[in-house]
Amino acid sequence: MQKTILDRVERLADDVVSLVLRGDEGPLEPWEPGAHIDLELPNWLTRQYSLCGDPGDRSAYRIAVRHDPLSRGGSEYVHLFLRPGRTLSVSSPRNHFPLRPAAEYLFLAGGIGITPIVPMLRAAVASGAAATLVYVGRSAATMPFGPELVATYGDRVRLFDRGRPDLAALAAELPAADVYCCGPASMLAAAEAAFPRVSTERFQPTRRTFGPGTAFEVVSARSGRTIPVPADESLLDALNHAGRPVPSACREGVCGSCEVSVVEGEPEHRDDIGAPAGRMYPCVSRARSPRLVLDV
Structure with missing residues (x-):
């Protein structure tokens, strides 16, 4: 585990805060877009959060946390009790959602699923690839990073704060794009149905049935x-x-x-x-x- 100091807490949306965790013992471990860390909270809980900052900045990690009213104690503690100056331990970054080289990308994000997508979009644009972000939320006020993404990337970004995108039409519009999707289970299922190849990041396990466990x-x-x-x-x-x-x-x-x-x-x-x-x-x-x- 790495020791960090909570440097800043910033409100990004109605129910989302950003935490900037600065390295306490020199440069933090490197990471690539799509990676996440485990954060050990002072209430003895450990929770996973996607890194949404700049991979080139080894001095700090940035994460974003949505306040879940059905929280098991993680997001509630972050929103109600964490304050700058607190020492927090974090794991080495792990990446089960890596961004692979491509000529064209389509990023699909729903709600807090935007967090791993932010550095992915930055890296894709920096590589010179064609890149489109479709970002869906309940309302503009609940969509972290929305305004800054539009300001930075212009018409590469399509925000849907009312209604839902037509994924079949997107598949026809961008048939050669590599598709990356992070969001609620319903969005992941719709993306997997619409696109022949899609990389997904899940925050909750898929509901599946297995046979009885054996010794x-x-x-x-x-x-x-x-x-x-x-x-x-x-x-x-x-x-x-x-x-x-x-x-x-x-x-x-x-x-x-x-x-x-x-x-x-x-x-x-x-x-x-x-x-x-x-x-x-x-x-x-x-x-x-x-x-x-x-x-x-």
């Missing part, structure tokens, strides 16, 4: 210890209870903070990230084989 064993490659994982317990909890703790945050398979290496055996992936080969997320994933060997 299996996991072996710690570092200690050689065998740990039973009951059918009604997550792999993450089994490891933690056995004294082989794994860092974790969302516990929903969307943030990637609990990633571990698989040495042997076949995982049953239940995450929304798409675990790389030889990796798994034990907060939600289990085993297809009766035994897994993990690098823990």
